Amino acid sequence: MADHSRVYALLAADLSDRGIDVEDVKRRLQQLRVETPSWGYGDSGTRFKTFPWPGAARDVREKLADAAVVHRLTGVCPSVALHIPWDRVDDWAELKEHAASLGLSIGAINPNLFQDDDYRLGSVCNPDPRVRRRAIAHMLECVGIARVTGSMIISLWLADGTNYAGQDSFAERRARLIDCLREVYAAMPPGMRLLIEYKFFEPAFYHTDVPDWGTSYALALKLGAQAQVLVDTGHHAQGTNVEQIVSFLLGEGKLGGFHFNARRYADDDLIAGSVNPFELFLIFHELYTGNGADVALMVDQCHNIEPKIEAMVQSVMNIQAASARALIVDRKALAARQAAGDILGAHRVLVDAFETDVRPLLAQARIDTGLHPDPIAALRESGYEDKVARERGVSARPGGGYPSA
Ligand code: LRH
Ligand code: MN
Numbered sequence: 025m026a027d028h029s030r031v032y033a034l035l036a037a038d039l040s041d042r043g044i045d046v047e048d049v050k051r052r053l054q055q056l057r058v059e060t061p062s063w064g065y066g067d068s069g070t071r072f073k074t075f076p077w078p079g080a081a082r083d084v085r086e087k088l089a090d091a092a093v094v095h096r097l098t099g100v101c102p103s104v105a106l107h108i109p110w111d112r113v114d115d116w117a118e119l120k121e122h123a124a125s126l127g128l129s130i131g132a133i134n135p136n137l138f139q140d141d142d143y144r145l146g147s148v149c150n151p152d153p154r155v156r157r158r159a160i161a162h163m164l165e166c167v168g169i170a171r172v173t174g175s176m177i178i179s180l181w182l183a184d185g186t187n188y189a190g191q192d193s194f195a196e197r198r199a200r201l202i203d204c205l206r207e208v209y210a211a212m213p214p215g216m217r218l219l220i221e222y223k224f225f226e227p228a229f230y231h232t233d234v235p236d237w238g239t240s241y242a243l244a245l246k247l248g249a250q251a252q253v254l255v256d257t258g259h260h261a262q263g264t265n266v267e268q269i270v271s272f273l274l275g276e277g278k279l280g281g282f283h284f285n286a287r288r289y290a291d292d293d294l295i296a297g298s299v300n301p302f303e304l305f306l307i308f309h310e311l312y313t314g315n316g317a318d319v320a321l322m323v324d325q326c327h328n329i330e331p332k333i334e335a336m337v338q339s340v341m342n343i344q345a346a347s348a349r350a351l352i353v354d355r356k357a358l359a360a361r362q363a364a365g366d367i368l369g370a371h372r373v374l375v376d377a378f379e380t381d382v383r384p385l386l387a388q389a390r391i392d393t394g395l396h397p398d399p400i401a402a403l404r405e406s407g408y409e410d411k412v413a414r415e416r417g418v419s420a421r422p423g424g425g426y427p428s429a
Contacts, residue, residue, distance in 0.1 A: 185228025
């Protein structure tokens, strides 16, 4: 600790010299809110294999128990996103109470319109009106679940698309999509938001009905003020400037939320910040440049081979680091150098913030609120993962993968 307070004092002095209000930065770091996904605590895999993890959460109560540990250690994860039917229960009011007893609230409700046999040719874009009715009924059920659990977000991702040119009409699928979403939008109470997530491919491999931010944005504009765009950081074509999309949507008041994760190739769903921490920093820089106050910050990952709770804590810490770096950007210097056309001078203002070791600042922000300065060390010292491994064992049917895998 002695070493921490010396290192922290040095950093705080340096930041103050750079005109940064360190106490304000710590306050904003303590007010950060990152929602974790229930499905990040259970077994998950690829089409090749799902490796069962000792102690992996098997139902929504175990997922909430693990999420409560992540919140207890980080102090910034008081809500959990649910996926329906993966987390379906008979008594949603009781689940809300149970979550509250763990210090948690129910976050975004995610309809699942990609795992039912009926959805082979799509859900709301399906040529068959019976299937579209089914999809609408499921989303209306999710609006009902949100009402009972106190959730104010329906987080919608559509796997809808086609695999071969000519398989279906783009124009007719678009019309079906708009009609169906209008019905769901109309059923939402005031204040509830529909976040429309886009993804440029997979599981469809010719076209995806909501492939990019522009399509999602146009749909959100068409539906109304309670519809916004959800940016999943793993859903873009290689080379896409995600922070520019963030800036544009913020400017339009249409950025509803994020699904943070990391990827090198496709939708790899790896630990946020583990592949391109500079991009994550730039996303937060744009978030703090625009007024991102009511933008829902959510993690969306699946931990196929690594310890799931430690992976979630690491992800939250990486997101906190990106946020801290963005909060110490010398914005006055940046604006002055941008105005002066000082290209590299302006660039270095951002790089200086990114290359600042903010870990002592984050540790102090935790200490100030009675938390352990290093949540990973605290998790390992707690023995929680070993405890649940003993109690829960290894799932015999982890699911996923090719049939015989
Ligand atoms: C789709 C997605 C979507 C979730 C799923 C778990 O790739 O990002 O947000 O429904 O992952
Ligand atoms: Mn997602």
